[in-house]
Amino acid sequence: MKQFKHLIKPYIVWSVILIVIPLLLIALYAFTEEGNEVLTLSFTWGNFAKFLEATYLNVILKSFKLGLITTFICLLLGYPLAFIISRFSERVQSTLILMVTIPMWINMLLRTYAWMNLLADNGIINHLLSFLGISPVTMMYTDFSVILGLICNFMPFMIIPIHTSLNKMDKSLIEAAYDLGANKVQTFVKVIWKLSIPGVVNGIMMVFLLSISTFVIPKLLGGGQYMLIGNLIESQFISVGDWNFGSAISLILAVIILIFMSLMKKMDKQDE
Amino acid sequence: MKKNSKLSGFYLGLIFFLMYLPIAVVVVFSFNQSKLPVAFTGFSLEWYDKLFHNSAMMEALVNSLILGVLSCAISAVIGTLGAVGLSRIHWKSKGILEYISILPLMIPEIILGMVLMAFFYMLGLPFGMLTLLIGHTVFCVPYILMEVKARLVGMDPSLEEAARDLGASPFRAFWDITLPLIMPAVVSGSLLAFAMSMDDVVISIFVNGPRLSTLPIKVYTQLKTGVTPEINALCTIMLGVTILVLILYSLVGKHKGGKNEQTDRA
Numbered sequence: 001m002k003q004f005k006h007l008i009k010p011y012i013v014w015s016v017i018l019i020v021i022p023l024l025l026i027a028l029y030a031f032t033e034e035g036n037e038v039l040t041l042s043f044t045w046g047n048f049a050k051f052l053e054a055t056y057l058n059v060i061l062k063s064f065k066l067g068l069i070t071t072f073i074c075l076l077l078g079y080p081l082a083f084i085i086s087r088f089s090e091r092v093q094s095t096l097i098l099m100v101t102i103p104m105w106i107n108m109l110l111r112t113y114a115w116m117n118l119l120a121d122n123g124i125i126n127h128l129l130s131f132l133g134i135s136p137v138t139m140m141y142t143d144f145s146v147i148l149g150l151i152c153n154f155m156p157f158m159i160i161p162i163h164t165s166l167n168k169m170d171k172s173l174i175e176a177a178y179d180l181g182a183n184k185v186q187t188f189v190k191v192i193w194k195l196s197i198p199g200v201v202n203g204i205m206m207v208f209l210l211s212i213s214t215f216v217i218p219k220l221l222g223g224g225q226y227m228l229i230g231n232l233i234e235s236q237f238i239s240v241g242d243w244n245f246g247s248a249i250s251l252i253l254a255v256i257i258l259i260f261m262s263l264m265k266k267m268d269k270q271d272e
Numbered sequence: 273m274k275k276n277s278k279l280s281g282f283y284l285g286l287i288f289f290l291m292y293l294p295i296a297v298v299v300v301f302s303f304n305q306s307k308l309p310v311a312f313t314g315f316s317l318e319w320y321d322k323l324f325h326n327s328a329m330m331e332a333l334v335n336s337l338i339l340g341v342l343s344c345a346i347s348a349v350i351g352t353l354g355a356v357g358l359s360r361i362h363w364k365s366k367g368i369l370e371y372i373s374i375l376p377l378m379i380p381e382i383i384l385g386m387v388l389m390a391f392f393y394m395l396g397l398p399f400g401m402l403t404l405l406i407g408h409t410v411f412c413v414p415y416i417l418m419e420v421k422a423r424l425v426g427m428d429p430s431l432e433e434a435a436r437d438l439g440a441s442p443f444r445a446f447w448d449i450t451l452p453l454i455m456p457a458v459v460s461g462s463l464l465a466f467a468m469s470m471d472d473v474v475i476s477i478f479v480n481g482p483r484l485s486t487l488p489i490k491v492y493t494q495l496k497t498g499v500t501p502e503i504n505a506l507c508t509i510m511l512g513v514t515i516l517v518l519i520l521y522s523l524v525g526k527h528k529g530g531k532n533e534q535t536d537r538a
Contacts, residue, residue, distance in 0.1 A: 008357025008369075014350055015372050018410050022391035023375075026383075029390060081287050084280040096284070103291055105514055107471045109491050110507045114294030116499055117301065124297065127311070152291065213380035216473055220495050230382050237386050237478065247390070250383050257380070 029247035047248035056232065056249075063228040066143070067212040070150040071158075074207045075200065077151075078158035082199075083192075085159075086166040097163060104156045112149050112220050119145050119221075141223035149221040150211045157210060158203035165199030166192070205264045209257055229253055299511065302504035319505040326502065329490060336487040339401070340469040343408035348462045350409065351416030352454070358417075359424045374418065376411045384411065385478035392479060399481035407479040408472065412465035419461030423454050460524040467517045470510075 033044040050056070085096045103111060118124050119139040126136040139145050173195070177187040215230030227235075229249065236246030305314040323329060354373060358366065376384060388410065392403045431453070435445035473488040480489060487510070494503055 005357070005360045007353050008361055011350060011354030011357050012369070014413075015354075015369075018388075018391075018406065019372055019375055022387040023379075025391055025394065026387050077287065080280075080283060084284050087280075099288060100291075102518070103295075105467065105518055106295065107488065107507070107510055107514065109473060109488055109495065110298065110510060111295065113491075113495055113499070113503065113507060114298045116495070117297050117504075118294055120499075152294070155291070209380065213382055215382055216492065220492075224496065230380075233382055233386060234477070237389060243390060246386060250386055253380070254383060 026247045026250055029244050030251045033244055047245050048252075050245055051248060051252065059227045059232050060229055060252075063212045063230075066147060066150065066228065067208050069147055070154065070211045071204055071208045073147070073151055074155050074158040075204060078155055078203065079162055079196075079200070082159045082162035082166055085163055093163075093167070097160070100156050100159050100163075103152075108153060108216060109220075111153055112217050115145070115149055115152065115221065116140065119148075140221065141226070143222075145221040146218050146226065149217045150214070153214075153217060154207045154210050157206040161202035161206070162196060162199040165196045165202075169195045201264050201267060205261060208260065212256075213253060295511070298504050299508045301501065302508040304501065304504075307501055319501045320509075323502045323505045323509075328485075329487075329502075329506065332485045332487045332490040335401070335484060336470055339404055339408060339486060340466050343405055343412050343469050344462045344466040346405070347409045347412035347416050347465050348458055351413045351461060351465075352420050352458055354413065355417045355420035355424060356450070356454075358421065374414050377414050381411075381474040385475040388475065389478040399479065400484050401481075403479040403481070404476060404484065404486070407475050408469045411472070411475060412469055415464040415468065416458065416461030419457040419464070420454050423457035427453055456524055460521055463517055463521045463524065467514060470513065 030047055031043050031045075033046055081100075085093055085100075088096065116123075120126070121136060121138060121140065123140075125139065129136060169192070173191055174187060177191045182190065212228070213230050215228065215234045218226045218228045218231055219234075233246050233249050233253070236242050236249065240246075300312065302319055303315050303317070304312050305316040305318070306312075358369060358373070363369075385407075388403075388407050392399065392406070397403055397406075427450075432445050432449050435449045436442065440448065471488060472486075473492050476486050476489050477492070480486065485493075487506075491503060491506060494500065
């Protein structure tokens with residue numbers, strides 16, 4: 001099978017030009033100054049210093065806060081769901097998992113927009129409330145609507161890895177725990193939860209990373225003024241035009257993601 | 273194994289209800305007579321009619337289709353070459369190459385989008401269909417590459433060797449034996465890639481030109497300014513297309529399974 005080794009060459013060329021070089025480029029942008037001219041290189045830390053201003057630090061703190069809340073609620077709601085699904089027969093399980101995955105395929109805009117219908121000031125929920133004689137509640141363009149949108153969009157990314165590790169688990173271990181006299185709670189804490197940790201870690205990582213880097217959901221459900229890291233990057237590139245600062249934020253985001261991933265991997269290994 | 277209690281069944285139902293309710297609302301209100309999405313006043317296809325007469329929307333739809341088909345076709349070629357190539361090499365750098373191959377799906381979309389925007393600007397490429405096309409192939413290739421790679425792993429290498437022993441040229445052996453065997457994976461990967469290209473907002477926002485608009489971008493801009501019932505109709509159509517692609521994908525998958533059995537028996 002030594003033939004066609006050279007088939008890899010066009011692919012290598014493609015991936016170096018379109019993946020590797022562009023990624024290296026942001027580092028270059030992040031450490032240089034002035035407009036979009038890469039040719040007049042003058043290195044600077046200024047883009048990172050700018051980031052330490054209170055306005056921008058608040059954006060990152062808020063992104064982290066929302067990311068953590070979203071991840072926590074997804075875990076809280078998603079774990080029992082994955083657990084319940086894993087106790088059905090194989091056949092029912094695959095149907096239920098398909099039902100969890102279908103929303104992932106549906107356009108993110110559609111899923112987000114669907115909530116706008118429900119949450120709007122003159123939307124369905126407020127309409128129902130007024131029937132019951134309750135005064136309308138403002139739900140759109142608040143932290144609540146943004147978090148709700150994040151949870152609904154990213155929940156499947158929590159459920160699926162947890163379900164996978166619950167399903168892979170050797171069921172005889174649970175029986176063994178019962179045989180040795182453990183009660184339901186003990187079995188869950190000492191056996192089931194412990195064995196599902198890799199899935200939980202994976203789920204947490206995915207949901208958190210997706211929620212801190214999105215900009216479409218906060219923009220639609222939080223309104224034009226709502227700023228998370230994603231929105232900040234987008235606005236620097238699309239409307240403000242300070243690409244160097246935008247690149248610096250992206251680089252910080254990338255570093256945060258790398259740190260987060262390696263921390264999670266470490267935790268994962270310790271538990272094993 | 274323990275049976276689930278009624279309470280857990282209720283919980284399951286509740287979560288699925290919350291997951292699907294908003295989408296169902298969109299579909300139902302796309303057929304609503306009234307403009308306000310609060311009460312269903314009667315069945316009507318008015319919004320679909322308006323949508324099809326909206327020339328800007330139709331133009332965006334055509335752009336999206338062209339983009340989807342072209343990026344999918346180009347990615348199918350690059351992705352298949354990459355997967356076949358990766359399966360034939362035993363270099364030390366193979367691990368790095370494999371890592372790079374899925375990188376576009378690992379890094380946040382927003383970073384990929386801005387990186388490509390900066391890169392195209394530096395090259396002096398005019399923003400428009402060309403940049404959209406290149407941008408979309410970047411995230412479409414990994415889907416096809418992964419599908420084909422998985423298929424190649426499950427393939428018996430002796431088939432191609434047998435063809436060579438029987439006197440086929442390397443090209444002939446590849447063309448007549450390997451390619452037909454990996455074809456189902458190329459098709460299913462391309463379907464995924466097509467669905468991804470048709471749905472993409474984030475990367476398109478960064479690399480589209482000021483004049484060109486794809487369907488998701490059009491929807492995104494409209495949603496920022498305000499909701500119209502036409503959007504309900506449009507979203508329902510997009511939902512229909514997604515479901516159609518998924519059904520096709522699972523059909524190709526089944527076909528794949530059938531072929532496997534045949535080769536096993538042979």
